Amino acid sequence: MKPRRRPVIASTTATPYLDLKADERQELRLPALLKDHIARVAAQQGSSVSEYMLRVLAADVSVEIAKPIEWHLSAPEFKVLLDLLKNPPPETKYMAAARARAKKIFGASSHVR
């Protein structure tokens, strides 16, 4: 018996993505077993594979993308950063010229001091 289709109910956080027009394509390679299981779970939930994958991905991405961006540095990289902050290099000629140009181009709206 064909499973009864039910409307996709998005989580609150995923809704902004699912409200958008799905007009892009994404190809991916995946293990045959995972492909089979995706199809089975989607069918159990009354969704098409596309609906199911979009729902799951949108929910996960909406949580992850909202997290503050973090770069994890190695200890040597972090030391480089601390040294730079402690002893900032002098302004380069190129940057001095860029700063002067920014003031001229952007006038009163410039943030350059």
Next chain:
Amino acid sequence: MIRLIIELLTAAHEVAVCVTGDSAIDEYLHRLALAEQARGLAAVHVATSEALGVVGFFTLSPLSLRVDENLERVLATTGLPYRQLGGYLLGRLGVDKDHQGKGVGAALVSEAIGIARAQQTTAGGVFLAVDPKTTELAAWYRRLGFAPLEPNQRRLRMVFPLR
């Protein structure tokens, strides 16, 4: 010299006229930037004029740099006074093809530094970081005073101290 205003992106800005020649940057500006800004993920600053529309843009986001905890445990004696520092990421930057080669890009980086410095006085943050996609771009940022975090530059992540 071209005269522009720098301001936050709104729905009223004509972004389609800005074509940088980099499809990923163009796609972001034309289709994604406003939505991303609306979700608070990035501030999108555009360089614009009534006559020309949007000529260029850049994005700023908060960024935290932290020392890898596992590595720190292994080394144990690094003696680092801090484990985490906050700053800003200059995420995307683009200039319309017709206005490239005139110093607008460097002026936009200068504006990004100015905005980050203004934020620093109210919200903290001690650096502006970039993650250039090519060695040519990394060299350009280096000329502007950005320094690579990794000496052998396997990754091109760079920072500019906000002093």
